Amino acid sequence: MSSKHHLIQGFGLVAMGVGNFAVHAPMWLSVWTLAMGGLTVLFGASRWMKGE
Numbered sequence: 001m002s003s004k005h006h007l008i009q010g011f012g013l014v015a016m017g018v019g020n021f022a023v024h025a026p027m028w029l030s031v032w033t034l035a036m037g038g039l040t041v042l043f044g045a046s047r048w049m050k051g052e
Contacts, residue, residue, distance in 0.1 A: 003044045003047035003048035004044070004048070005044070006040055006044025007041060007045065007048065009044075010037050010039075010040030010042075010043070011037065012037070013033055013037025013040055014034060014038065014041065015037075016037070017031075017032075017033035018034070020033055
């Protein structure tokens with residue numbers, strides 16, 4: 001996967017996490033989804049900065 005795919009996937013996970021809060025999903029699920037999304041965005045951004 002390219003860095004852009006990681007960025008898109010990460011933002012998708014963050015959006016899902018926010019959506020989970022909106023539909024009153026279990027708190028752990030919302031927090032986990034947001035955390036995974038944030039880490040994926042950071043991973044993609046770091047690879048993008050390196051030019052991969």
